[in-house]
Amino acid sequence: MEYRLTAENLRTVVVLVLFALFVKPALAGPTIPLNVALVPVSNPEKLIDGVRPAMRFLEKEMGQKIRHFITLNYSAAVEAMASGKADISFMPPLPYVLAHHRTGAEVILGELYKGKSYYYANIFVRKDSGIKKLEDLKGKTIAYVDPISSSGFMYPHDIFVRKGLARGGLKDPEGGFFRRIYFAGGDEQAMRSVFGQFVDAAGVSEFSLNLLPQKDRDALIAIAVSMRIPSHNVVARKDLDLKVRARFIAAMLKLNQPPNRKYLRHLYGTDGYVKVGNASYRSVVDLARKYGFLRK
């Protein structure tokens, strides 16, 4: 059958072409997706369940597609940024300063916890253990989370070093004070280990108590608090287009508005975001140098 093309059809064609070439791209924004890396947390399940609507919100606000992925570990996120596979990454403080040092990535936003952009690490023990102060832990065991964790190793470890109880550094984490230190692989595992009396103490984020069932929480007590830890953050690749970066920041800050707060609950469970700069992480850099994560 021969196709019959009429003048009327041609007019339709012209309209379609104009729409395709000019109108739709203008509606849609840039066609290159923004790649967002999410680093694993103690409960990535919530992240997986909840992050999609938040990403959709950001896409809508930015007018740009967002492709997000969860990395195996902090290193993978940093490598993804270094190689340009990730434009943005959500990160804890210590991996951020290492990423900044190695790739020039820049922090753009900090998380808020009850309105504050910092938190603490605690040393938890069982109330019935008889351990009242840090000195009582000499010759005993402690569970941390991971060697590269801020609140799950560097800061709680620093509590003992600062007090003059242990030598510092990743090479000798027992530091002549503990009989044995463990890296439990997660905040929850560390907390459960101290609750179950498999270790004598846990050095973890202050929020870790919430990972235990309510009925178990009263069995534990924090006997020491770390220095202030700048909050987990959002980092941009060094050479990310400044306009894209600005649009992303603007979209993220809209999450703080009451109608959009529902998305935050699943995005690392934070209370909001605030603009921060590299200077906010100076104290992390200092500690990272002190304990051999960065060269002095």
Added chain:
Amino acid sequence: MKILGFHQRKIFGACVMAFVLSLSAGPFSGPGPVYAHIVPPENFHPVAESYRRVTFVLNVNPVRWSLVWRDMDRIAESIIMVSAYAANKFRTDLAALRRNVRQETKGGSVPSSPEKREKRRRAVFSIATRTVASLIISHLQKVGSSESQNSVKVHLSVGRKIFRAFADTLPYLDPKEWKRMQIAWLEAFSNIGTPGVMGVGARPMNVQQIRARTAPITAYLSKFLVRFQAGPARRLAPRPIGSPTYVKMAKIPWSLPPGSNINKQLPRPRQLLGMAERGANEGDTGLIALGDMAFDSSEIFGEPARSLGINCNVCHNKGVTNPGFFILGLSRLKGGMDVSTNFFAPHANNGIFDHFDIPDNRGIRFTAPYGRNGRTASLREFVRNVIVLEFNGPEPDPMLVDGIVAYMNEFEFVPNPLLNSDGTLSPKKVGAIVRRGEKIFKRKFPQMMGGMSCASCHIPSDHFLDRKRHNIGSAKGFASGSFDGAYDTPTLLSAKFSAPYFHDGQLPTLRAVNDWFNRRFKLGLSKREMSDLTAYVEAIAGGVEPYETTLNTLEAELEEFKFFLSTYEFLKEKGKKELIAITLKTVATELQAHKWDLQNPKHMPILNKMELLIREAVELHRNGKTKEVDAKIAIYRGLYRKNVEVLR
């Protein structure tokens, strides 16, 4: 019409293609989000989850075999990942058992007996336990043989996660070995190392150490659980009988299986207590306060409800319902359960699985008889039976039952401005659709139960019920022609907020209920008539402000604890020592549970102090030191008064 030439046609084709491509290659196209390499959370591995569910369900009588097979199939899927041969053997063994169970259940070809049922239950549990133990060993063996760091980490993580299948039993059955194995896991994980960040902070993996550290775990499982056979104990558990440190008389606390939910709904239903709405001073209503406390108290129940924190308020949240309530093995649907299995009160097991939807208690003083099948005329008797026969509680003090009944009698329906007090519509407040629906509601249908209308049972002038039982065909009887399918007519007042519907919650919406009647009795109502009828039912079943506006419940809870404690003087005067003990324990337990809702953690010491005061009062009361109890309660009240603002 002008016909275009060849070139023009080519342009047309190209343009259409350009348009199509521009749509498909837009910014929102392309692959979806990538979820790769997720570091596993400390939730349950599917095998651990399934094993714990299977254990729970097999311990319930009657066993719901469909749930057991579903989880056993899930376990089989995980075995395939490790060994196709083992998976095949597992499936073959299971298939034989499955066949036996099918033949021996109702309607099957082989007669059943309690002994046979017991045998099957034990056989399935034994297979499940052996399989889980073998799976952990397989993963640990793969750790030993693996070259890749990631592979080692994955197998170690999976092994540890499956090991949690035993975390609610083994710590009690063999605490010494459990601790030793937990430390072994910690040692192994500490040898995993880390890649650091681009090499910085990296620590190498030590596979030799991991292998050495996990060896005791493998040895223990191989020795005591890989050839496990369930023994004679009624409660099935992975008992490592051969272990020298096995605690034969261990008391294993009950825990609910994964997938269960006994959290109360949020936002909470707005509770309307008649006396409070009429302005009564809550401090003057001692008996009602006692009932309120008891309604919130697991202390009035026996085990296992008590230690699981189950109380009236868990199911009848604020006297209403709890639509999310679900206990796997006991519930068929969310919002209900079978309360007559062996789980909560073994002595009162009726031996059949009969799931009931949790009824709404609003306006309960007008809705006798009680129970979905209207088996009890008196609310007092019903309450006593719930305590003793459903939740294994001790025979309650008569004053306690009086209190609960007094409290429940204050439950009001949600106010509904669309209705007059006689149940007729307020004509100015409703539209034509609702008025048309009302006519259908009152229309008699010859084909419906001898010419009845909806209003015949749901009598508008009598709270939309008739206090009778009818067999409308919503339940299957035990035999054709049996008369066991009658259920009590429920009120329609406030019903919009207590979905799902029918005695077993089989229908999700009021519209579905109307559709069911239309089909069942061939009423022949058109789509429009159905919409009209539903609009009417929703109008009469509705009301204003059915839920609280805040999600933060601490303030309301603390006020409630104050109300609970207001009974103290009254109970002391009546010499009710046991009820004082229940009150104090309940306040302490509730404080412990609710203090975590505090918005500003810096005030936690106040709540801790309040909790401590009540716990001390419990001890002092036990020792008969009344004056000291008085003093503690006075300090508690003072502390609360002083800090009530900051605790908000």
